Amino acid sequence: MNEVFVNMGQIGVMSKNGILTTVGLGSCVGVVLYDAYSKVGAMAHVFLAESRKDSNGALTPGKYADTAIPALIECAVKAGADRNRLTAKIAGGAHLFSNFGSNSLNVGSKNIKAVIEQLEKANIPIISQDTAGNRGRKMRLFVETGIVEVTTIGQESKEI
Amino acid sequence: MDARLDFLQELGNIGASHATTALSHMLSGKRLKLIVPKARVLSFSEAAQFINSSEDIVTCIYMQVLEELKGHIVFILPIESSINLASLLLAENLTGLSELAESALLEVGNIMLGSYLTALSFLMKVRINPTVPVIAVDMVGAIWQSILANANVVDSVTVIDTHFSTTYTQLKGHIIFLPSDNSFEKAFSKLYQGLVLEDVE
Numbered sequence: 001m002n003e004v005f006v007n008m009g010q011i012g013v014m015s016k017n018g019i020l021t022t023v024g025l026g027s028c029v030g031v032v033l034y035d036a037y038s039k040v041g042a043m044a045h046v047f048l049a050e051s052r053k054d055s056n057g058a059l060t061p062g063k064y065a066d067t068a069i070p071a072l073i074e075c076a077v078k079a080g081a082d083r084n085r086l087t088a089k090i091a092g093g094a095h096l097f098s099n100f101g102s103n104s105l106n107v108g109s110k111n112i113k114a115v116i117e118q119l120e121k122a123n124i125p126i127i128s129q130d131t132a133g134n135r136g137r138k139m140r141l142f143v144e145t146g147i148v149e150v151t152t153i154g155q156e157s158k159e160i
Numbered sequence: 161m162d163a164r165l166d167f168l169q170e171l172g173n174i175g176a177s178h179a180t181t182a183l184s185h186m187l188s189g190k191r192l193k194l195i196v197p198k199a200r201v202l203s204f205s206e207a208a209q210f211i212n213s214s215e216d217i218v219t220c221i222y223m224q225v226l227e228e229l230k231g232h233i234v235f236i237l238p239i240e241s242s243i244n245l246a247s248l249l250l251a252e253n254l255t256g257l258s259e260l261a262e263s264a265l266l267e268v269g270n271i272m273l274g275s276y277l278t279a280l281s282f283l284m285k286v287r288i289n290p291t292v293p294v295i296a297v298d299m300v301g302a303i304w305q306s307i308l309a310n311a312n313v314v315d316s317v318t319v320i321d322t323h324f325s326t327t328y329t330q331l332k333g334h335i336i337f338l339p340s341d342n343s344f345e346k347a348f349s350k351l352y353q354g355l356v357l358e359d360v361e
Contacts, residue, residue: 008208008305024214024301027309047309055315060204063314096306097222097294107309136302138215153217153298 009063025092027108035081049114065114172197175276176322197322214301221269237333
């Protein structure tokens with residue numbers, strides 16, 4: 001089956017069948033939007049909560065929660081999804097270096113909060129999530145079924 | 161090559177030499193092979209893909225570097241290497257990493273990264289104050305991504321990467337230093353001026 005990898009800060013979209021995969025989710029949050037009727041799935045690998053411009057003035061929407069969610073909706077709709085049927089699944093936002101003080105390296109929890117806020121603002125229900133904790137994750141969306149598989153080391157993969 | 165990168169590469173060489181010498185002492189004088197460091201400026205997407213096979217499991221010891229020279233420094237070794245190293249340190253035949261093994265590795269990382277930074281501090285005549293080291297055992301991609309996010313790398317980043325290995329026991333790893341650009345420029349000009357003044361005298 002066709003598998004497309006979504007790198008950090010990027011957005012991927014697929015329809016009908018195939019797999020959208022993102023690996024190396026630490027403090028980053030993987031966001032999946034899915035329309036079960038048209039079988040359109042879109043995935044983002046969000047790096048930080050708030051957007052800012054690159055030094056050359058460009059903006060990469062997929063990097064930041066506040067720009068990634070609107071861009072993700074646009075991509076899904078362009079690929080044939082109905083805006084009102086979109087549902088979301090999210091994974092990631094971990095705190096890998098758990099012996100660090102609680103107020104540093106809390107990038108993960110900030111990311112989760114920002115992603116949830118943006119999805120609420122866009123009125124997209126989050127139907128399941130596997131977030132926080134202190135383990136890195138791999139996330140795969142099976143576009144035909146909308147099933148999202150989350151893998152962490154030392155554990156069986158789970159469906160969310 | 162860019163003089164600045166050349167200089168950084170040399171710093172990486174000296175820092176990593178000190179770090180691996182410290183490790184060699186802990187391994188009762190066994191020799192380690194050091195591969196010439198690479199200093200590069202990476203764009204965000206290059207930085208994102210800097211680590212290959214991002215699902216591989218590694219042990220990583222990480223410190224933030226504060227004061228005059230700021231940045232982030234990490235010691236990364238594949239899981240098999242970290243088990244071999246911990247086995248040597250604890251004189252046990254380990255098959256996985258116990259809490260004690262992790263704590264031993266954390267201490268080795270602390271000593272190695274400390275040696276690296278002390279060498280830089282001495283060489284550049286700058287004060288360096290590393291934070292308490294932290295450890296994670298996880299997918300290398302997730303670890304690298306968390307460090308980039310913590311370092312707030314949203315654009316380009318300078319990376320000095322030095323690999324080393326030893327055949328004594330199956331052991332390899334690398335040390336990556338991410339100097340924060342601004343603080344580095346300051347330290348660089350301070351050092352440069354110092355040299356000019358000495359020449360004039």
